[in-house]
Amino acid sequence: MMNAKIGDAVQVWKWGGKWNGVIDNITGKKAHVKFEDGDEATVSVSELKPVTTAKMIAVLSEHFTRVGEVSLDERNRVSLTKALESLKRMLGAVAEEPSRFSVFVNEAGQLLLSPEVSVPMHELWLYRNPQALRMVLKGLEEARKGEHADLGSFEKYADDDID
Numbered sequence: 001m002m003n004a005k006i007g008d009a010v011q012v013w014k015w016g017g018k019w020n021g022v023i024d025n026i027t028g029k030k031a032h033v034k035f036e037d038g039d040e041a042t043v044s045v046s047e048l049k050p051v052t053t054a055k056m057i058a059v060l061s062e063h064f065t066r067v068g069e070v071s072l073d074e075r076n077r078v079s080l081t082k083a084l085e086s087l088k089r090m091l092g093a094v095a096e097e098p099s100r101f102s103v104f105v106n107e108a109g110q111l112l113l114s115p116e117v118s119v120p121m122h123e124l125w126l127y128r129n130p131q132a133l134r135m136v137l138k139g140l141e142e143a144r145k146g147e148h149a150d151l152g153s154f155e156k157y158a159d160d161d162i163d
Helices: 081-095 121-127 130-144
Strands: 009-014 017-027 030-035 040-044 048-050 100-105 111-116
Touching: 009 030, 009 040, 017 130, 030 130, 121 130
Parallel strands: none
Antiparallel strands: 009 017, 009 048, 017 030, 030 040, 100 111
């Protein structure tokens, strides 16, 4: 984010999600951000987006590729076959069977479809708790990088009663 300054409301795309916060301090190319949930982190200034534009829609990239042209059928439906083929080429197995899309429209009448997945109800609490989600995603990132400590076996606790 160019010209970032202390007090700016920003959005950070990190740890697999977006996090809203306020710049608390800037040192060189790093900004210390306090998030809405009370957590905080130091991130690169280049990772920041101003909230005024970022909150409107989660556009992860400004680059769009034309994949074809479609027409409405007699029931006002549009076939997404060509778009889904491109999506599968870009995202691989992740995009095997998207069945839901968020639909956005801008002031110029352009449409944007964003693929979505369903979350099991028993996992929903994690996505409603930004601090917990950020901690889980950060832990997964650290594990991927090999930044973990071996605590040994927990086998001796296997038969313990849980209150």
